[in-house]
Amino acid sequence: MGIRLPRPPVTLGAAVLLVAAGTAAVLTGPGAASAASVTFTPVADTYVQSDATGTNYGSSTQIVVDNSPVRRMFLRFTVSGVSGTITNAKLRLRTISGNNGSSVGGTVRAMSSTSWSETGTTWNNQPAVDGATMGSIGSVGAGSWYEVDVTAAVTGNGTFSFGATSTSSDGAYYSSRESGGNAPQLVITTGSTPPSGDPVLVGAGDISNSGSGDSATAALLDGISGTVFTTGDNVYDSGTASEFATYYDPTWGRHKARTRPSPGNHDYNTSGASGYYNYFGSQAGPSGRGYYSYDLGNWHVVSLNSNISMSAGSAQEQWLRSDLAASTKPCTLAYWHHPLYTSSSNHAPSTGTRPLYQALYDYNADVVVWGHNHVYERFAPMNANGGYDASRGLRSFVAGMGGASHYGFGTIQPNSEARNSSAYGVLKFTLHAGTYDWQFVPVAGQTYSDSGTGSCH
Numbered sequence: 001m002g003i004r005l006p007r008p009p010v011t012l013g014a015a016v017l018l019v020a021a022g023t024a025a026v027l028t029g030p031g032a033a034s035a036a037s038v039t040f041t042p043v044a045d046t047y048v049q050s051d052a053t054g055t056n057y058g059s060s061t062q063i064v065v066d067n068s069p070v071r072r073m074f075l076r077f078t079v080s081g082v083s084g085t086i087t088n089a090k091l092r093l094r095t096i097s098g099n100n101g102s103s104v105g106g107t108v109r110a111m112s113s114t115s116w117s118e119t120g121t122t123w124n125n126q127p128a129v130d131g132a133t134m135g136s137i138g139s140v141g142a143g144s145w146y147e148v149d150v151t152a153a154v155t156g157n158g159t160f161s162f163g164a165t166s167t168s169s170d171g172a173y174y175s176s177r178e179s180g181g182n183a184p185q186l187v188i189t190t191g192s193t194p195p196s197g198d199p200v201l202v203g204a205g206d207i208s209n210s211g212s213g214d215s216a217t218a219a220l221l222d223g224i225s226g227t228v229f230t231t232g233d234n235v236y237d238s239g240t241a242s243e244f245a246t247y248y249d250p251t252w253g254r255h256k257a258r259t260r261p262s263p264g265n266h267d268y269n270t271s272g273a274s275g276y277y278n279y280f281g282s283q284a285g286p287s288g289r290g291y292y293s294y295d296l297g298n299w300h301v302v303s304l305n306s307n308i309s310m311s312a313g314s315a316q317e318q319w320l321r322s323d324l325a326a327s328t329k330p331c332t333l334a335y336w337h338h339p340l341y342t343s344s345s346n347h348a349p350s351t352g353t354r355p356l357y358q359a360l361y362d363y364n365a366d367v368v369v370w371g372h373n374h375v376y377e378r379f380a381p382m383n384a385n386g387g388y389d390a391s392r393g394l395r396s397f398v399a400g401m402g403g404a405s406h407y408g409f410g411t412i413q414p415n416s417e418a419r420n421s422s423a424y425g426v427l428k429f430t431l432h433a434g435t436y437d438w439q440f441v442p443v444a445g446q447t448y449s450d451s452g453t454g455s456c457h
Contacts, residue, residue, distance in 0.1 A: 040077050040186040042177045043159075044118035047073040048126045058118040061179045062096055065106035065164045066171030072129060073106075073174070074121065076114060076161045077186045079154060088189040089154035090147045091134070091162060093174045094182045097143035104168035104250060105137025105146055110153040111161035129163030135254035138215050140172050152257065154188065167246070199296040200226025202428040202441075204402035205264065205337065205371020208247035209236040213424045214403030216443035218251040220426050224441070227296060228255050229303070231371030231399055232264025232337030234276065239267035244279040251403070259283060262303045263290050264337040264371060273307070291316050293323050299431045300329035304336035304356055312355045320356060324363035330434060331456035332365035337372050339398050341386060343419065344373035345410030358384040360394060364457040367436065369427065371400040374407040376425070376440055378418040378450060388415050395454055397438070399427040423448035 046058040050070035057063075063073040075091070091108060095101065110131030121127070135148040154160055166172060175182035202224050208214040221228060235248040244253075252259070261284055267276040277284055285292030290305030302323065310316055324332065338350035340357050350372070360368060361384050381393030400407075406421050423446040430437040440450040 037187060037189045038082065040079060040188070041183045042075045042186075043078050044076040044116075045074065045176050045184060046118050046121050047071050048121060048123040050123055053123040056119060056122050058121065059178060061176055063174050063176045063184075064171050065166035066169065067166050068169035071166075071171060072126065073164045074111070074116060074127065074161065075163075075184055076116070076118075076159060078159050079157050079186070079188065082157050082188060082190055086151070086154055086156060086188055086190050089149070089151045090185075090187045091150045092145055092147045092185040092187060093137075094145045094184075095140050095142055096173045096175055099142045099173045101139065101141040102166075102168060102170045102172040103139045104166050104170065105140040105172045106164040106166045107136040107249070108134045108148045108150070108162055108164045110134060110150070111163050114159040114161045116161070127161070127163070129165060134162065135256075136250045137172070137254070138218065138250050148254065149257070150186070154186070160186075197430075198433070199299065199431045200224065200428060201229055201296060201299075201301065201333065201431060202226055202426050203229035203231065203259075204399045204426050205231030205262075206233045206374050206400040206404040207402035208234065208243075208251055209404055210247065211403065211405065213405075213443075214247065214251040217402050217424050217426055218254065220441055220443060221252065221255050224426070224428060226258070228252075228259040229301075229335055229369070230259065230261040230402070231335050231369055232262050232306070233266040233371060233400075233404065234261060234264065236266055236404060238269035239273055239275045240270050241275045241278060244275050248279070256280070256283070260294060260301070260303055262336050263305055263307055265307055268307045291319065293327075295329055297431055298329055298433045299331045299333060300324075300327040302332065302334040302360075304334060306336040306338040306350065306353050306356075310353055310356050312358075314355070317355045317359060320359045321363070324359065324365070331431070331436070332360065332363070333367040333369070333429065333431075333436075334360055334365060335369040337370065339370035339372055339396070340368075341379050341382065341396055341413055341415075342370070342373050342398050343377055343409050343411065343413045343416050344375050344398070344407050344421075346407040347373050349413075354384055357394070361392065364392060365394055366454065366456050367396070367429070368394050369397045369399050371398070371402070373398055374400045374404050375409065375419065375421045376401045376423070376427070376448075376450070377416060378438075379413075380415040380417050381454075382415055386414060392457055397427060401425050418450045420448045420450070422446075
């Protein structure tokens with residue numbers, strides 16, 4: 001679900017304090033004095049209903065998304081008096097107290113129309129919800145605040161419209177601007193982008209299906225800034241467009257704009273992994289190839305594809321060696337789906353990935369992360385033959401705890417240092433100039449943890 005707020009944000013000087021799940025976090029991070037925040041309420045909001053085609057709900061104290069009957073809601077904000085660069089914009093909505101909540105909070109999109117009438121809009125003349133998807137809200141409870149990042153749409157002073165729809169017949173009810181203090185909010189942060197410390201890379205694999213694990217791990221990402229990675233099997237069972245829309249998009253999909261994925265074998269159960277590549281687009285690298293690289297601070301990060309040829313001399317292996325040779329960063333992390341080392345009883349080690357690991361070892365890479373087995377496991381630094389190698393070995397992780405049902409462990413492999421097969425969570429890396437911290441972050445209600453620090457070669 002989205003970030004859940006027991007109360008609206010409180011402005012403290014130039015920083016916005018967000019109270020979530022009993023903890024406080026300053027959204028703007030260290031050095032927040034260089035940024036400022038301002039909150040706008042809608043100048044118009046309403047909803048329309050498919051079985052009341054001529055009715056206007058502009059004066060209602062609620063706005064609703066639903067799929068039976070179909071209800072769509074619309075909000076319009078006028079942003080004025082903002083100076084400097086907008087570095088963050090959040091649309092915040094509060095569910096109505098006493099309502100039973102919903103399993104789907106709705107998908108929010110930008111809209112091209114900014115002239116629709118709050119008191120005149122009906123189902124028959126409704127504006128088109130035709131812009132880019134901003135994000136989705138998962139399950140919602142009663143009397144709580146939820147938010148969607150709309151930074152991509154709010155570029156400066158002006159008028160901005162947003163529409164929301166739902167795929168669920170269990171409607172989500174939010175307070176409208178007529179409700180007073182519970183009215184929707186557009187919270188804008190402006191000024192210099194505050195220093196946020198070293199880059200963060202966070203994620204997992206084996207993520208979305210009809211269960212609840214993916215919603216719980218997506219909620220963790222709501223509170224962790226940085227770049228999101230995936231180690232494949234993003235959605236089950238077959239990586240279809242429908243499955244991405246039904247399972248992935250309402251959960252991890254709300255972090256899509258900051259996600260750098262990798263594909264898994266289930267993504268390839270659809271021919272050519274077309275559902276995966278169409279969903280992620282350019283964020284999945286060059287079309288249909290599935291391997292690419294990017295930089296975060298002092299780190300070079302490589303996302304690889306273990307569903308295609310990885311043999312020595314293959315196009316992917318040769319690209320990897322060229323990519324590593326060209327990198328000027330002192331530290332390197334790579335991730336893909338099938339693990340070279342694993343102690344899980346479900347899938348044996350994927351020895352076909354060894355040429356990729358060997359290339360990384362040859363170029364003094366530091367960390368590799370996998371999925372495929374639905375467990376968490378950490379290995380000591382090793383060479384490509386599985387031998388302990390403190391001076392040049394890569395520290396490896398199996399991070400298949402993103403939401404799909406857990407597997408078990410069999411024979412524990414050499415150099416396995418930490419294991420868990422019961423907790424869902426995400427693996428968070430903080431990437432310093434010459435070192436890194438890792439942390440297994442468990443979902444709410446679970447306590448397993450694993451953390452430590454390593455040095456770059």
